[in-house]
Amino acid sequence: xENLTSQNVHWSDYKKIAFRFSFIFFGFFIITSNNGAYPxxxxxxxxxxxxxxxxxxxxxxxxxLHLSYDITIFTNGSGDTTYDYVIVFTIALVAVLGxxxxxxxxxxxxxxxxxxYWLTAAMRFYVGLMxxxxxxxxxxxxxxxxxxxxxxxxxxxxxxxxxxxWTFLGFSDGYNFFMGIAEIAALLLLxxxxxxxxxxxxxxxxxxxxxxxxxxxxxxxxxSTALVIMTLFLLLNNAGRLFRFFFVGQTTxxxxxxxxxxxxxxxxxxxxVFKFLVIGxxxxxxxxxxxxxxxxxxxxxxxxxxxxxxxxDIFIVxxxxxxxxxxxxxxxxxxxxxxxxxxxxxxxxxxxAGFLAKVDTIHQxxxxxxxxxxxxxxxxxxxxxxxxxxxxSGTIRNDSVTIISKRRKIETKNFRLIKRGFHxxxxxxxxx
Numbered sequence: 001x002e003n004l005t006s007q008n009v010h011w012s013d014y015k016k017i018a019f020r021f022s023f024i025f026f027g028f029f030i031i032t033s034n035n036g037a038y039p040x041x042x043x044x045x046x047x048x049x050x051x052x053x054x055x056x057x058x059x060x061x062x063x064x065l066h067l068s069y070d071i072t073i074f075t076n077g078s079g080d081t082t083y084d085y086v087i088v089f090t091i092a093l094v095a096v097l098g099x100x101x102x103x104x105x106x107x108x109x110x111x112x113x114x115x116x117y118w119l120t121a122a123m124r125f126y127v128g129l130m131x132x133x134x135x136x137x138x139x140x141x142x143x144x145x146x147x148x149x150x151x152x153x154x155x156x157x158x159x160x161x162x163x164x165x166w167t168f169l170g171f172s173d174g175y176n177f178f179m180g181i182a183e184i185a186a187l188l189l190l191x192x193x194x195x196x197x198x199x200x201x202x203x204x205x206x207x208x209x210x211x212x213x214x215x216x217x218x219x220x221x222x223x224s225t226a227l228v229i230m231t232l233f234l235l236l237n238n239a240g241r242l243f244r245f246f247f248v249g250q251t252t253x254x255x256x257x258x259x260x261x262x263x264x265x266x267x268x269x270x271x272x273v274f275k276f277l278v279i280g281x282x283x284x285x286x287x288x289x290x291x292x293x294x295x296x297x298x299x300x301x302x303x304x305x306x307x308x309x310x311x312x313d314i315f316i317v318x319x320x321x322x323x324x325x326x327x328x329x330x331x332x333x334x335x336x337x338x339x340x341x342x343x344x345x346x347x348x349x350x351x352x353a354g355f356l357a358k359v360d361t362i363h364q365x366x367x368x369x370x371x372x373x374x375x376x377x378x379x380x381x382x383x384x385x386x387x388x389x390x391x392x393s394g395t396i397r398n399d400s401v402t403i404i405s406k407r408r409k410i411e412t413k414n415f416r417l418i419k420r421g422f423h424x425x426x427x428x429x430x431x432x
Contacts, residue, residue: 011111019112020102022233023119025095029226030126032087035079037130039281053087061086078219088222114260120195123230127202128189129282130227134209135183136286140294144170149309150336150344152415158350165216171417179205189234190279192256196242199234206231305361306337306382310390310405317399335390335405343368368396 011019032053034041058071065086074083137143147167159167169175182205188198210224235242237255244250262268312332315322322331329349336344343357343366358367364383370376378396380403385391392403412418416432423430 009111009113016109016112017099017103019116020099021095023112023115024098025091026119026123026230026233028091028094029088030122032091033079033084033223033226034126035130035223036133037126039278039285054083057083057086057090060090065089079223080219080221084222117257117259120234120257123234124189124195125278127206127227127230127234128186128198131183131186131202131205132283133286133290135180135186136290138176138180138183140180140290141170141173141176141297142290142293144176145297146170147412147417148338149410149412150338152412152417153309153336153410161216162218165212165218187283192259195234195256196238196254199231203228203231203235304337304340304359306340306359306390308337308407309410310335310337310407312403312405314402314404316402319400332403335403365394366392 030037032049034046036042054074061067061071061082067082069082071083071086073081075081078084134143144166147170151163151167154163156164169179182201186198186202186205188194189202190198206224206227210221210228212218213221213224237257241252241254245252262271311334313324315324315332317330322328329347329351331348332345333348334346336346337357338344339357340359341357343355345353345355347353354371355368356371360366363381365379365381367379368377376397378394378401380392380394380396380401382390382392388407388409390405390407392401392405394401420430
């Protein structure tokens with residue numbers, strides 16, 4: 001292998017300008033969108049940085065971009081909020097200005113070999129450790145749980161594109177394991193000599209993730225796109241060699257990025273110790289943490305007492321009975337209990353609401369709060385007139401409510417999707 005920085009090469013003006021932009025843009029992106037890649041970052045510097053950004057970015061949106069609305073929603077389960085896009089815009093603007101200024105002030109520099117090393121090191125650890133984490137949660141099936149009662153009884157036409165993707169991916173333990181191992185292979189990026197093969201594998205896995213996010217409307221488009229672009233950046237120094245090898249059939253040798261020479265031994269030793277402490281902590285602690293959560297998977301937990309799907313026969317609000325044929329959107333149609341702390345409601349309009357539910361099995365009551373509107377809360381007492389007839393009565397907001405429902409006997413294992421299994425031989429396609 002050839003040491004990339006062993007030659008005192010003279011970079012072209014275009015290459016230096018492109019690098020200046022890349023160094024600033026990707027540097028700030030990694031800092032502002034750590035997403036758990038670097039250990040302890042979110043608990044230390046990242047926490048204060050996030051607090052500052054939540055003040056500065058809304059100001060940019062209002063006074064620079066003149067958005068028609070104020071930015072009040074920050075990064076949450078979605079990584080594609082207006083806030084996130086304005087951060088990317090701001091970083092790109094800073095990178096353009098920084099590239100212009102540094103080009104004017106630093107014309108005599110022949111190359112940026114040392115800064116190139118540090119930028120690629122930051123990218124390698126950012127992409128490698130993040131994909132390791134994502135890979136581990138797939139190996140133990142934390143990210144994509146098996147389809148539950150609610151999902152199995154939902155008409156496919158009512159699924160969101162993201163819900164369809166999660167159901168497809170969550171169905172198979174084997175495919176989760178396969179995806180997880182492919183993403184864990186990103187650990188090859190952490191070592192310079194295996195960086196290129198790691199980047200080739202990672203490009204395929206990251207591109208697939210990006211495609212799912214784009215075409216199934218999963219709100220992680222910004223991050224997944226950044227991972228693909230960073231992986232391409234890591235492959236860029238060997239792009240010509242790889243092209244000649246794969247498409248021309250020429251023999252070649254891959255270039256490796258030589259680290260800057262540290263003249264003092266203690267500096268080199270400190271660097272290596274720090275490197276392997278970061279890798280060791282991220283891999284060992286990350287593995288232990290993920291494995292601990294594996295035991296808390298819904299599939300592994302005992303089913304709660306109220307577990308099941310309940311068809312609502314009678315729904316009374318303030319002594320007014322809403323008939324089962326009612327088109328009133330507020331009329332409840334089904335209840336689904338799969339956890340002691342969560343309850344789903346399907347309305348006659350086919351819309352769905354999720355309620356945080358605190359179930360007290362001793363006093364037979366449920367305290368509920370609507371996730372999307374914290375003012376919509378109440379307490380419902382429940383009884384079973386027989387093992388299957390479930391009666392709820394109490395108040396929601398200021399309305400008195402009585403609900404009479406019947407538990408539907410459902411076993412997830414009896415659904416065709418779940419019980420079909422694997423077959424080596426199929427005389428005809430089993431496409432139902």
